[in-house]
Amino acid sequence: MPIDVAKAVSAEPRTAALTWGHKDIQLYHLGIGAGTPATDPGELRYTLESRLHVLPSFATVAGGGMALAGGMSAPGIDVDLAAVLHGGQSVELHRPIPVDGKATQKSKVAAVYDKGKAAVIVLRTEATDADGPLWTCDTRIYVRGEGGFGGERGPSERVEPPARDPDxxxxxxxxxxxxxxxxxxxxxxxxxxxxxxxxxxxxxxxxxxxxxxxxxxxxxxxxxxxxxxxxxxxxxxxxxxxxxxxxxxxxxxxxxxxxxxxxxxxxxxxxxxxxxxxxxxxxxxxxxxx
Structure with a gap:
């Protein structure tokens, strides 16, 4: 079987050093559309180094943000990359992300679920700096054609919004x-x-x-x-x-x-x-x- 679930889940976490500064933050914010109108005080919080704050989704790109690629090279994972889709993403913040930072990130396969016609690999990354935990990210990787191995189906990911007009x-x-x-x-x-x-x-x-x-x-x-x-x-x-x-x-x-x-x-x-x-x-x- 291309995915050895026991080997993948029991493997030791991989450790990587992350560093970032205000240029990385500004580039990320511009990449997601910040900065229009350029002189808007609200937008300057994303683009001007003297006023900068960090959108929590920056955690997905800190240090290059290649969690999905890292998950595909984890022990026990041997799949056709053409069958891989980024199925979902979560970020949990333990405190605000600093504008300039150094952290240690640990990554491991937290779970592999059997969805029948596909497998879902959950790659968990945890970042910690000198002051303690910063964030935890779960990247859900959907691999077509790798299900049916008799594993746990996993929790339902469906979350329906309220049945009324949006706020x-x-x-x-x-x-x-x-x-x-x-x-x-x-x-x-x-x-x-x-x-x-x-x-x-x-x-x-x-x-x-x-x-x-x-x-x-x-x-x-x-x-x-x-x-x-x-x-x-x-x-x-x-x-x-x-x-x-x-x-x-x-x-x-x-x-x-x-x-x-x-x-x-x-x-x-x-x-x-x-x-x-x-x-x-x-x-x-x-x-x-x-």
Whole structure:
């Protein structure tokens, strides 16, 4: 069997040193669409080093952000990379991410689930600096054709928003060069830049990185529902349900669940592609906040 579940889950964690500074933060924020309008005080918190704060989804790219690639090279994992999809992502924040930081990241396969026609590998990464834990990320890797081995099916990932109109609806335009800028934060997959490669993968043109959509949506939630305060985010989970293309528009809908504007609670979120009749992009998405 290409996936040796026992070997994968019992393997010792891999350790890597992470470093980042204000340029990495600014590049990431620009890559997810920050900076428009350029003189807006709210946008300057993402782009100007003297006012900078860090969107929690930066954890997915810190140090190059190659968690998915690392999961594919873990002990016990031997699969066809053409069958691999980034199925979902979660980030749990233990405290705000500093603008300049050094941390140790430990990564391991936390679980492998049997979904019948596919396997889901859960890669867990934990980052710690001199002051203690910073974040925990779970990357869910969907591998087509590797299910049916008799393993646990795993927990359900479906999270439905409330059956009412959303509390907030915003639209976020994706620039034509969005993927070209975002990839400078570490994801060099040519699927997001090379038209010929994208066509070979079955797409008319390069698609946006799923984690770029992930960051764009979290920024929309912070700016719209959390008073622009990144420190209020405690956890952020999503399932990647479909692709979106540079030049399209994300429609982000938000429903509050518990708490009020200033209190703790959870926000349900969906993101769809406006120009393609609301094709789903992110589903089963929640933001836990203080």
């Amino acid at each position: 907030h609806t915003v639209e976020r335009a994706i620039r034509e060069d969005q993927a070209l800028l975002y990839r400078l934060s570490g994801d060099w997959n040519p699927l997001h830049a090379d038209p010929d490669f994208a066509k070979g993968a079955g797409f008319d043109r390069p698609i946006l990185h799923g984690l770029c959509s992930y960051g764009m949506v979290l920024k929309a939630v912070v700016d719209t529902a959390l008073d622009g305060d990144v420190a209020r985010v405690r956890a952020y989970t999503t399932r990647f349900a479909g692709v979106v293309f540079p030049g399209e528009t994300l429609c982000v809908r938000m429903w509050r669940d518990g708490g009020d504007t200033d209190g703790p609670g959870r926000i349900h979120v969906t993101a769809t592609a406006l120009e393609r009749d609301g094709a789903p992009v992110l589903t089963d998405t929640t933001v836990e906040h203080a």
